[in-house]
Amino acid sequence: MFDFDNIIERKSDKCRKWDHAFVCSRFGEIPADFIPLWIADMDFTSPPEVIEGFQRIVTHGTFGYTWCFDEFYDAVINFQRQRHHVSVEKSWITLTYGTVSTLHYTVQAFCQPGDYVMMNTPVYDPFAMAAQRQDVRVLANPLRVEDNRYQLDFDLIESQLKTYHPKLWFFCSPHNPSGRIWRAAEIRQVSELCKRYGVILVVDEVHAEHILDGEFVSCLTSGCAAPDNLIVLTSPNKAFNLGGLKTSYSMIPDAALRQRFRQQLEKNSITSPNIFGVWGIIFAYQQGLPWLDALNSYLRSNALYLTDAIRSHFPDWKMMNPESSYLAWIDVSADKRSATQLTQHFARQAGVVIEDGSHYVQDGENYLRINFGTQRYWLEQSIDRMLKHY
Ligand SMILES: Cc1ncc(COP(=O)(O)O)c(C=O)c1O
CATH class of the missing domain: 3.40.640.10 (Type I PLP-dependent aspartate aminotransferase-like (Major domain))
Known part of the structure; x- marks a missing residue:
């Protein structure tokens, strides 16, 4: 009923998450075909009833x-x-x-x-x-x-x-x-x-x-x-x-x-x-509640996918169970590189933009935060790219 796999083109809507110039200003020079898994903003359109409601207001003018x-x-x-x-x-x-x-x-x-x-x-x-x-x-x-x-x-x-x-x-x-x-x-x-x-x-x-x-x-x-x-x-x-x-x-x-x-x-x-x-x-x-329930199912399956991918491909990393939200919090203290080095490396070499935990006031320095509120396609692409460039 709701197609959360549908890729939404977001580079043209001046959203912070996908704007190349904006993201470069935060993360340094990164490839133009980057995948943003940073700011807590999802890549799904809002519930159809919200969009239709706004359309009525706009039409009224x-x-x-x-x-x-x-x-x-x-x-x-x-x-x-x-x-x-x-x-x-x-x-x-x-x-x-x-x-x-x-x-x-x-x-x-x-x-x-x-x-x-x-x-x-x-x-x-x-x-x-x-x-x-x-x-x-x-x-x-x-x-x-x-x-x-x-x-x-x-x-x-x-x-x-x-x-x-x-x-x-x-x-x-x-x-x-x-x-x-x-x-x-x-x-x-x-x-x-x-x-x-x-x-x-x-x-x-x-x-x-x-x-x-x-x-x-x-x-x-x-x-x-x-x-x-x-x-x-x-x-x-x-x-x-x-x-x-x-x-x-x-x-x-x-x-x-x-x-x-x-x-x-x-x-x-x-x-x-x-x-x-x-x-x-x-x-x-x-x-919007039927949409929200369907979204939560989709996020649950993304969380499982990511948990599995991290466990299989990055055995030194430890992801917390995301009990809520669409943000994965991953302890990388056992990695040979720091969280900041990892995020810079992935952004510049793999074009995968994730955040390190140093922004979260304190005590997050050894963590990565990955936003999985996106289409599964982008998550799979990101894991592939991160593995290739690890
Ligand atoms: C804990 C928390 N509070 C507030 C916000 C932002 O809320 P609002 O858009 O209502 O300012 C965020 C956004 O990521 C958040 O994580």
């Missing part, structure tokens, strides 16, 4: 100011109930201009220069940027690897909380770059520590829609995280490939936290939505 009307709130409430079994109230929801931007506003709203924001490293690098750009310090808490799977180091976390008194804990759930899904008991423990040490728990659930192995537990699940100390940020951008629309939303159960957060948004005039952004959420959440 007026793009005036809009607002957050009831269909937006209903779409979010129903989606969260249906997919994640959580009851979200309309008053909790605030539309924002992208999750990354929202991490920045959250720091502005709740921190002063010199304060700390805790995060579990390695982690998506804008977590650190959001703090550092406001002169707020990063309190990095390294994740521990046990049986090739990340674990939170609660003893170290508690001692850091006691010493540094961070204002916020940026918690990535599921975790980017590893795809680790946090269990309810782990989330409960995180939340309890936040309450005990007066830290606001800010959870990024952007990767929650691509669950490949296991079950996602939202921090909004009843009995999980304390709702009076919780800010949940998400967007349909990863799930439905809508990142360029720069639209997201937050869910904040507590009225006082919400008020302070919204005051900061108002200071920046973040009030009315982009017309395609608000409708994109409605179309995707109301009608």
Whole structure:
């Protein structure tokens, strides 16, 4: 019904992932026939219902100011109930201009220069940027690897909380770059520590829609995280490939936290939505679920393919099980070359563009990250090329 094998020509649409000049500016001179497996952007068209919805707006031809009307709130409430079994109230929801931007506003709203924001490293690098750009310090808490799977180091976390008194804990759930899904008991423990040490728990659930192995537990699940100390940020951008629309939303159960957060948004005039952004959420959440389920099956089979290929052809590498998302996180510390040398070598010699883990704040230096949210053809070609040039 949905053909995820269909190759989409993306070099002409000025997307960062496929633009040769842009990619060369990041990775150095690379062959023109390169295959990009880097930035977390998928090579699939969005659900047909989203495209048709946008086509109706374009045909109508007026793009005036809009607002957050009831269909937006209903779409979010129903989606969260249906997919994640959580009851979200309309008053909790605030539309924002992208999750990354929202991490920045959250720091502005709740921190002063010199304060700390805790995060579990390695982690998506804008977590650190959001703090550092406001002169707020990063309190990095390294994740521990046990049986090739990340674990939170609660003893170290508690001692850091006691010493540094961070204002916020940026918690990535599921975790980017590893795809680790946090269990309810782990989330409960995180939340309890936040309450005990007066830290606001800010959870990024952007990767929650691509669950490949296991079950996602939202921090909004009843009995999980304390709702009076919780800010949940998400967007349909990863799930439905809508990142360029720069639209997201937050869910904040507590009225006082919400008020302070919204005051900061108002200071920046973040009030009315982009017309395609608000409708994109409605179309995707109301009608895109069969597509999303089919996509997840396709991603699952790509993950299996990649796991197998790495195990057979690169026996020194250790790939974590991607429980969610479409990003493979691979420990290459046993390789004779460093992760940075490998990525440079593959980009320049094989034309396969993957990222090394040094961008992920800290503790990712020995890792490669491969984006498998693409047609199987590109994955197979990439493995062939990497093998030839290894
Ligand atoms: C953990 C995480 N949060 C947020 C984003 C981006 O979200 P948005 O497009 O809503 O800014 C990404 C994109 O890769 C991500 O990995």
